[in-house]
Amino acid sequence: xxxxxxxxxxxxxxxxxxxxxxxxxxKFNMPDIEFFIEYTKYRYHSKEIALNYxxxxxxxxxxxxxxxxxxxxxxxxxGRKDIKxxxxxxxxxxxxARNLGIPLNIDDAIRVILxxxxxxxxxxxxxxxxxxxxxxxxxxxxxxxxxxxxxxSRGLLPYFIHGILSYFKFKPNNTDLYVNGEKYSxxxxxxxxxxxxxxxxxxxxxxxxxxxxxxxxxxxxxxxxLIGMIMGVKTLxxxxxxxxxCVKSFRSKNxxxxxxxxxxxxxxxxxxxxxxxxxxxxxxxxxxxxxxV
Numbered sequence: 155x156x157x158x159x160x161x162x163x164x165x166x167x168x169x170x171x172x173x174x175x176x177x178x179x180x181k182f183n184m185p186d187i188e189f190f191i192e193y194t195k196y197r198y199h200s201k202e203i204a205l206n207y208x209x210x211x212x213x214x215x216x217x218x219x220x221x222x223x224x225x226x227x228x229x230x231x232x233g234r235k236d237i238k239x240x241x242x243x244x245x246x247x248x249x250x251a252r253n254l255g256i257p258l259n260i261d262d263a264i265r266v267i268l269x270x271x272x273x274x275x276x277x278x279x280x281x282x283x284x285x286x287x288x289x290x291x292x293x294x295x296x297x298x299x300x301x302x303x304x305x306x307s308r309g310l311l312p313y314f315i316h317g318i319l320s321y322f323k324f325k326p327n328n329t330d331l332y333v334n335g336e337k338y339s340x341x342x343x344x345x346x347x348x349x350x351x352x353x354x355x356x357x358x359x360x361x362x363x364x365x366x367x368x369x370x371x372x373x374x375x376x377x378x379x380l381i382g383m384i385m386g387v388k389t390l391x392x393x394x395x396x397x398x399x400c401v402k403s404f405r406s407k408n409x410x411x412x413x414x415x416x417x418x419x420x421x422x423x424x425x426x427x428x429x430x431x432x433x434x435x436x437x438x439x440x441x442x443x444x445x446x447v
Contacts, residue, residue: 238444
């Protein structure tokens, strides 16, 4: 008997959630399948739900939502070779799904889950918390904070609006990057550590990243000025960002970033505050089994 628990983040919207629930009930109504559907009610509720079902012997944990919901659940699954993480993308950027080639179409995503093919992927670790695609400080962390803490519509448009409005107010802070025995000091617009190629929404921040190669990539972007910013945006969407003179990249299994105390950083778009300003970052190889194409 195959056992599935579908954990739905209701923030995706009532209409889309009901459609997804309807399709799940249609596709998984089989004699050899046992499944349940649960909706989250508060932050980190998805972890509680997943843990309860894992203890009941469920080994297919399906996240229905965006990267934040997926990251919450995935944190329970690192090192658990007996548990598989499935994804039905229903977020704004859907970074992990895009990085893994999981279809954004609901029917196609469900078909991937039913096929049951798995691959082991790496994840990053920052001060005891995981990330799957990217973590970062600077401008992208500021946008993540605003996106998560203001009222707005779903989708990518609010990201762009926050980005445009925040750019003129943003002041880069001192950032020290320790990698491969060297120290580099910057005052960057963005300092991102990437496990996957993109943030989500087709924005490719780290074209050379591979999610199962045992390495992380650091992408540091100096402020190119308004004109440079406008000219450079297209390279974020055509995988040529590393060709910009203001962009530097580093490859390693471990990084340390030192920023101002209390600075905001993000993990897969979820904002956090660094109490002491020190981010110890490492890769966990083959950490999570994901149902993928």
